[in-house]
Amino acid sequence: MSSLTTMLRGNIRQYGMIIALAAIVILFQITTDGVLLKPLNVSNLIVQNAHILILAIGMVIVIVARHIDLSVGSVAAFVGAVSAILMTKHDVHWLLAIVLCLALGALIGAWHGFWVAYVGIPAFIVTLSSMLLFRGLTLVVLEGATVGGLPENFKKMGNGFLPEVGPDTDLHNLTLILGVLVVAVLVVLDMRKRSVSKRYNVEVLPVWAFWAKQVVLAAVVLEFAYLLADARGLPIVGLILFALIAIYSFIMARTVFGRHVYAIGGNVDAATMSGVNTKRVDFLVMTNMGLLAGLAGMVTAARLTAANPKAGTNFELDAIAASFIGGAAVTGGVGTVVGAIVGGLVMGVLNNGMSLMGVSIDWQQAIKGLVLLLAVAFDVWNKKRTAGSGGAGAEDPDATQPPPEELAEQLDDGPSSAAPPRRL
Amino acid sequence: MAQPILEMRSITKRFPGVLALSDVNLVVERGAIHAICGENGAGKSTLMKVLSGVYPHGSYEGEIFYENAEVEFSNIRQSEAAGIAIIHQELALIPELSIAENIFLGNETVRRGVIDWNLANHRAIELMARVGLRENPLTRIKDLGVGKQQLVEIAKALSKDVKLLILDEPTAALNDDDSRHLLDLLKGLQGKGMTSIMISHKLNEIAQVADAITILRDGKTIETLDVRGGEVNEDRIIRGMVGRDLEHRFPDHTPQIGDVLFEARNWSVMHPQDHTRAVIRDANLTVRRGEIVGLAGLMGAGRTELARSIFGRSYGSRHQGTLMLDGQELKLRSVSDAIKAGIAYVSEDRKGLGLNLLDDIKTSIVSASLDKIRKGITVDEHAEVVAAEDYRRRLNIKTPSVRAGVGKLSGGNQQKVVLSKWMFTEPQFLILDEPTRGIDVGAKFEIYGIIQGLAQQGKGVLVISSELPELLGLCDRIYTLAEGVITHEFDREDADQEVLMRHMTADAR
Numbered sequence: 001m002s003s004l005t006t007m008l009r010g011n012i013r014q015y016g017m018i019i020a021l022a023a024i025v026i027l028f029q030i031t032t033d034g035v036l037l038k039p040l041n042v043s044n045l046i047v048q049n050a051h052i053l054i055l056a057i058g059m060v061i062v063i064v065a066r067h068i069d070l071s072v073g074s075v076a077a078f079v080g081a082v083s084a085i086l087m088t089k090h091d092v093h094w095l096l097a098i099v100l101c102l103a104l105g106a107l108i109g110a111w112h113g114f115w116v117a118y119v120g121i122p123a124f125i126v127t128l129s130s131m132l133l134f135r136g137l138t139l140v141v142l143e144g145a146t147v148g149g150l151p152e153n154f155k156k157m158g159n160g161f162l163p164e165v166g167p168d169t170d171l172h173n174l175t176l177i178l179g180v181l182v183v184a185v186l187v188v189l190d191m192r193k194r195s196v197s198k199r200y201n202v203e204v205l206p207v208w209a210f211w212a213k214q215v216v217l218a219a220v221v222l223e224f225a226y227l228l229a230d231a232r233g234l235p236i237v238g239l240i241l242f243a244l245i246a247i248y249s250f251i252m253a254r255t256v257f258g259r260h261v262y263a264i265g266g267n268v269d270a271a272t273m274s275g276v277n278t279k280r281v282d283f284l285v286m287t288n289m290g291l292l293a294g295l296a297g298m299v300t301a302a303r304l305t306a307a308n309p310k311a312g313t314n315f316e317l318d319a320i321a322a323s324f325i326g327g328a329a330v331t332g333g334v335g336t337v338v339g340a341i342v343g344g345l346v347m348g349v350l351n352n353g354m355s356l357m358g359v360s361i362d363w364q365q366a367i368k369g370l371v372l373l374l375a376v377a378f379d380v381w382n383k384k385r386t387a388g389s390g391g392a393g394a395e396d397p398d399a400t401q402p403p404p405e406e407l408a409e410q411l412d413d414g415p416s417s418a419a420p421p422r423r424l
Numbered sequence: 425m426a427q428p429i430l431e432m433r434s435i436t437k438r439f440p441g442v443l444a445l446s447d448v449n450l451v452v453e454r455g456a457i458h459a460i461c462g463e464n465g466a467g468k469s470t471l472m473k474v475l476s477g478v479y480p481h482g483s484y485e486g487e488i489f490y491e492n493a494e495v496e497f498s499n500i501r502q503s504e505a506a507g508i509a510i511i512h513q514e515l516a517l518i519p520e521l522s523i524a525e526n527i528f529l530g531n532e533t534v535r536r537g538v539i540d541w542n543l544a545n546h547r548a549i550e551l552m553a554r555v556g557l558r559e560n561p562l563t564r565i566k567d568l569g570v571g572k573q574q575l576v577e578i579a580k581a582l583s584k585d586v587k588l589l590i591l592d593e594p595t596a597a598l599n600d601d602d603s604r605h606l607l608d609l610l611k612g613l614q615g616k617g618m619t620s621i622m623i624s625h626k627l628n629e630i631a632q633v634a635d636a637i638t639i640l641r642d643g644k645t646i647e648t649l650d651v652r653g654g655e656v657n658e659d660r661i662i663r664g665m666v667g668r669d670l671e672h673r674f675p676d677h678t679p680q681i682g683d684v685l686f687e688a689r690n691w692s693v694m695h696p697q698d699h700t701r702a703v704i705r706d707a708n709l710t711v712r713r714g715e716i717v718g719l720a721g722l723m724g725a726g727r728t729e730l731a732r733s734i735f736g737r738s739y740g741s742r743h744q745g746t747l748m749l750d751g752q753e754l755k756l757r758s759v760s761d762a763i764k765a766g767i768a769y770v771s772e773d774r775k776g777l778g779l780n781l782l783d784d785i786k787t788s789i790v791s792a793s794l795d796k797i798r799k800g801i802t803v804d805e806h807a808e809v810v811a812a813e814d815y816r817r818r819l820n821i822k823t824p825s826v827r828a829g830v831g832k833l834s835g836g837n838q839q840k841v842v843l844s845k846w847m848f849t850e851p852q853f854l855i856l857d858e859p860t861r862g863i864d865v866g867a868k869f870e871i872y873g874i875i876q877g878l879a880q881q882g883k884g885v886l887v888i889s890s891e892l893p894e895l896l897g898l899c900d901r902i903y904t905l906a907e908g909v910i911t912h913e914f915d916r917e918d919a920d921q922e923v924l925m926r927h928m929t930a931d932a933r
Contacts, residue, residue: 196806200806255803274759275762276760333782334782
């Protein structure tokens, strides 16, 4: 029991935003008389927010690495525009166009990476320049007009759904099967982790809590799959998004590269002196952001069925806000992909819920602004609170550290202040 | 006995879960220099924060009498108004502002809402004269050395008409010259009636200047020694601080010295920006297997620069000369080359270059050797815990879990984490830059044991230190460095503090 509470307390910051998201969902579920979680609306939520969530994945990594990318909206617009021109004016096959445009996004990211990592210009400046540059180039490429007539297969990337298989039920079979598969994989992975942890004598949740967690998780995933299956099935962009979340969470939490990103974000000088090739890491992080911005641009064009010179406006602000609401630190070194997704969902649900309630777009904007401030304020307050319980040593570890025995006790009853939780 | 200016009675200060001060008493005579000693965590800084109002009245128990009256400060402004000024270990000056602007920061010489700069600069010159600082008051702080910055801090305190000056580790960052100047200044101010309280780890300085010494241990007052009575030496103070006789400040050690492991030949390094300025000139230096070699030099002599230039050229430009390890010439282009070649560098700047303070212990320990615990592209987190637990045990890192954050460890334990990190890279040759800076006597003893253990395993160790007794106690051989030039080489038997100092201050150019 005590191990459960300590483990929960240790992760309070991570769970805080999830709880906030759940609270917002419940609030709007009530105020919209249950429309929020109607199958079709859940489906719309994913389709309408996927591009921001894709950008948030890249953005949180950029922010962890202590940079920022202001250009993602303009880059998304530019890459979306190029893809449209390629497919409509030059008859390039849609699949080839996607590959070329992903490469173009990565190339733009590499341009940023070059200036940031190897020349040493702050990312704020480099990407501010690109924000203007690619907004202009988008207008040039599109000649100021909206370009439509995109191939059907390409448009599916933005608003298509998984194909149906098997017998005709009222529900979307493939979506349900995917839901069950995801639950199975999650449970098996967690069980394996638990058994290995036990072998290494690492503290684990008690059996009942472990299974309770699995049941809750499975219920949430299956309910979600059921809702989607009840509508039109899993959107293709949803599949892309879930794959990206899984891949990037894995990269950040488990790989050497992820370690290096957290290391340079936490203390770049210490990372350098530990043999980390910090310039390469900076370069790759910015390149990856360009790649994802390109993808988000194409997803947007596909969803809107056209490339538009004004597309992608304010995407960067939404992606940055999602990262910070999700617990990333302005100074770098702290943040998770899942956190940024939760942050993005908080904003998405707010938008959607307020729209359903008939709140006007201007008020939505204002309220979102306040939510961003409150979320970060909560984080700061929470950090101060845990630092305060750190006692004398908290302010100046060298000067007034409590004696070791007392320190040990203190850490025993408050790991929330001791373990920096950040990797989900 | 002269009249006391300050009396703190039965001060008790609790933090959640920790009793930081327990029934502490402190009596400071008017016009005295009163030193407070104690290991890290003994409660010295906490006591001073209680006195200066950082911890407001009501958050602690006990009474404070100052100038014959009970005082209840609830913030620093009130204590400053009463004439108590505290100068913190980490200086609170603004690098981009001038000396005068810093001295009068928060206390500007205002006339009808506008700052009178002529008056400010004029008064700054007067104040600087009182601390023996001859600089243009318009000089920016960042263009001053640490020693002079310390003097500006004191001038700033004097501008507030201070009666009781508290200095927290005033000489920690200073070289011997600047330290001596500062201590002379304190003596001078004392002659003019100033009372000072000085927290310091440098026991020799305390023994020199202090009139009385109060020793704290584990948040309690152990004793107050009257230095003027004589018979107070460093060993006597240490005995009070650690509660035991430290007859041997260094563990017993029989060196087993083997073949030459590392060699630098005619190693020259230019300044990273100014390619014409030599920071290291024609350095020749060898370290044998199983040998602990010292590098003694004053601040600015190029000790850290030499070490970092060896460590994968992480300092300087236009490196010339050869580096040899185990008979092979080293071609190091980056830090990771150096790590792969078997070189480790433990920085003097633990928080700046040694650790990511956001990390937990296990992540820190493996951070320089991720290749050792990788499985494909992933980090093997179980191997990570196993390695971290191993070092926690071997180096006696005091923590309930290797998952605890390094930011909250004491200096000594942080240093053990940094040492673990570099030992885990399995180096042949280790450069330890100020390995015991800012850590308490007990932990120092342990660190010395670890260093000797490394030598015992046949590794070569180069130790850089400002504390000459430390080098003399620990090293088998000592090089002196002055102005980027290695001026002499001593066997341990031939060296003492005076000859080392003579060669550290030699005119090398």
